[in-house]
Amino acid sequence: MTAAALAYKFHRTKTSITLVESEQIGTVGVGEATLPHIRFFNQALGIDEVTFMRATNATFKLGIEFCDWGQIGDRYVHPFGDFGEPLQGVDFHHLWNQLRQLGLKTPLDEYSYPIVAAKSARFHHPDPDLSKIESTFGYAYQFDSSLYAKFLRTFAEKHGVTRIEGKIVEVDQNAETGHVETLRLESGQTIGGELFIDCSGFRGLLIEQSLKTGYQDWSEWLPCNxxxxxxxxxxxxxxxxxxxxxxxxxxxxxxxxxxxxxxxxxxxxxxxxxxxxxxxxxxxxxxxxxxxxxxxxFMTGRRNQFWKKNVVAIGLSAGFLEPLESTSIHFIQEGITALLELFPDTAFATSDQEEYNERMGLNFERVRDFLLLHYVATERDDSEMWRHFRNLTLPESLQSKIEAWMHRGLVPSYEFSVFLPPSWIAVFMGQRKLPLAGDPRMGRIPLDDIRQYAENLHSSIRNSVDRAPDHLTFIQGTGSSSKTVPESL
Ligand SMILES: Cc1cc2nc3c(=O)[nH]c(=O)nc-3n(C[C@H](O)[C@H](O)[C@H](O)COP(=O)(O)OP(=O)(O)OC[C@H]3O[C@@H](n4cnc5c(N)ncnc54)[C@H](O)[C@@H]3O)c2cc1C
Structure with a gap:
């Protein structure tokens, strides 16, 4: 992803980009679910969706269904879209919660277009007319990430990247500055450069093994390893x-x-x-x-610095949080975007590095909090792991977010965070963390208006989803099925 993006942005400039990969070492070989932002990555590189889907065996993804999280037997979906729409400025989850307290039995999920479509196994692209219910969602892909890497390798080479197959066995640093100067391969070949991007996976070949950046271990909060x-x-x-x-x-x-x-x-x-x-x-x-x-x-956590001297760590070399919300490939995308915005000259200003490290650090912390929410917003205590989470001291940033929610159903927005309020609402509501009070402005809306509004929303979602094509038919209809791949791809 990094080589492809840099090659595309710097195509026909004097920049020369070399990609070193080792088939002997291979890749981590997992990572199939993504977030909607990946579409903008592909679009920014001019990659056509149908070609990409055929090449990677991709399917569409409208969200994640969480089973047995609040209690065994529970199910809810974290959708890529909103729950309803505000009525007179009041967010829909408040309206639903009030109706629920008055006896409404319809689950919140049924007021979200992408959830109803997902559960009915239907899919279409969002309608560009924003006044329509069929426009109220985003989507991502589920794909074979090894095939995506292969696809992007071809793309990168077409845009001028030189790919070298070989194992790096030595990293030479400048004796004075500590900057990385050359990589030595097993074959004896040496590769010099000005800026080095460490995409070497968990091992962090340059950022850790050479530059000794250090790792913040977050197993205290996310102990899955x-x-x-x-x-x-x-x-x-x-x-x-x-x-x-x-x-x-x-x-x-x-x-x-x-x-x-x-x-x-x-x-x-x-x-x-x-x-x-x-x-x-x-x-x-x-x-x-x-x-x-x-x-x-693996060990959940992040590097102390993502960018140090003339090395930027992108991918698993930068850190890893468990794939509960499909965030790792997204971190790669965030890293590339921040690097392009702060692209250095050979002076490697400390201020650029600090800005990059600050942004990426916030991204990691915000996601850590969101993942941890899944483990602590629960009534489960049926095993040692669930009991462990009951007694955990939470990061202050998450604690205050939970308090704001419980007080009146408010989700304050984080800066540099991929997950917006609807994602937090999905997990809180889906895992039985209902707020103690609602938006005070709700009191001035007549109850009958709220009921009517919810009813209309519910039936318009249902009617519209019933008219949508099923997922497989849509993939085939758009020519995105890998079974139609010509030999040449
Ligand atoms: C269990 C699990 C599930 C995951 N699920 C998801 C998911 O659903 N969604 C998601 O977004 N992400 C997921 N991820 C993360 C995702 O797999 C990675 O973010 C993604 O594959 C990128 O990995 P990478 O390129 O950083 O590292 P790697 O895949 O490890 O690639 C490292 C590269 O560096 C090369 N290399 C290393 N050392 C040398 C050397 N000495 N010389 C030459 N080359 C070298 C290797 O050959 C390889 O090409 C998951 C990760 C795990 C562990």
């Missing part, structure tokens, strides 16, 4: 959403692609053995397995 991943055959309807099911010592993902389903169990090794985690995963899979289970190890 392992995952086991496996692929299976598709079974049943092709769903336009990812599923996350809470387990006794972590959670399990299910990500449907065009040609297969990705499955994984993220767990905390203090609370469950690897064998037990693997068997919990395998027990919960619907289709026949198509790969052997793959074991992964």
């Amino acid at each position: 392992r995952a086991v991943a496996v692929q299976s055959e598709n079974v049943g309807t092709l769903l336009p959403y990812t599923r996350s099911t809470a387990r006794t010592a972590g959670w399990q993902w299910r990500i449907p692609l065009q040609h297969r389903t990705g499955n994984g169990h993220v767990y905390c090794s203090h609370f469950i053995s690897d064998d037990e985690a693997r068997s919990q995963l395998l027990d919960g899979i619907e289709g026949a397995l198509t790969t052997d289970p793959k074991q992964l190890y």
Whole structure:
């Protein structure tokens, strides 16, 4: 992603970009679910959606369904879109909560267009007419990230990137400044450069092994430290959403692609053995397995500095938070955007680095808080892990956010955060954290008006979704099915 974006932006300038990758080392090989912002990344590079979807076996994603998080048996969807629309300035979740207290049985999810569409396995692009209910959502993709990397490699090479296959075995730094000067490959070849982007994965070849930046370990708040991943055959309807099911010592993902389903169990090794985690995963899979289970190890947290001297860490080398809300690829995109905005000259001003580090640090902290919310906004206490979260001291930033919500259903906006109020509302409401009071302005709206408004919204969403094409038909109809890929791609 980084090489492709830089190549596109600097095409036909004097900039020369070299990408070093090692097939011997390989990639982490997971990462299939994304956030809507990835569409803007592809668009900014002039990548056509149909070509991209065919090449990566992508499906559309309208949100994430969370099962068993508030209590065993609960289900809700975190949608890429709003719940209803405000009435006389009052956000819809307040109106719904008031009706609920008066006996309304319809769940909040049924007032969100993307949720109703997702659950009905239907999809279409958002209507450009913003007055229509069919415009009230965004969407992302579920795709094979190895194929995406391959696709972007070809794209990058077409835009002037020189790709070198080889293993870096030595990193030479300037004796005075500590700046990285050359990389030495196993073959003996050396590669010099002015700016180095460390995309070497968890190992942080330059940012950590050479520049000793240090890592902030966030396991205190997000203790899951392992995952086991496996692929299976598709079974049943092709769903336009990812599923996350809470387990006794972590959670399990299910990500449907065009040609297969990705499955994984993220767990905390203090609370469950690897064998037990693997068997919990395998027990919960619907289709026949198509790969052997793959074991992964990680420590949640972030580098102390993402940019140090002439090295910028992007991707897993910068840090990792568990994939509960599909945020890692998004962090890559944020890193690229910030780097392009603050692109340095060879003086490498400290102020640019500080600004970059500040922005990326906030991005990581905001996401950490949002992920942690899933574990603490719950009534579950049926295993050691859930009891651990009951007694946890929360980061101040999350504590104050929960207090503002409980007081009157308010979600103050964070700066440099990918998750906007509707995402927080989805998790709070979906996990039984109902506010103690509502927006005081609601008192001046006649109750009958609120009832009528909710009823109209509910039926217009239902009617409109009933007319929408189903997900698979839409993929095929737009020519995005990988089965139609010409040999040449
Ligand atoms: C369990 C799990 C689930 C995930 N799920 C999601 C998800 O659903 N959504 C999401 O957005 N993200 C997810 N991620 C994160 C996602 O997989 C990564 O962000 C993404 O794949 C990018 O990884 P990377 O390129 O930083 O590192 P890697 O994939 O590890 O790539 C590192 C690259 O550096 C090269 N390299 C390393 N050392 C050397 C060397 N010495 N010489 C030459 N080359 C070298 C390797 O060959 C490789 O090409 C998940 C991660 C994990 C662990």
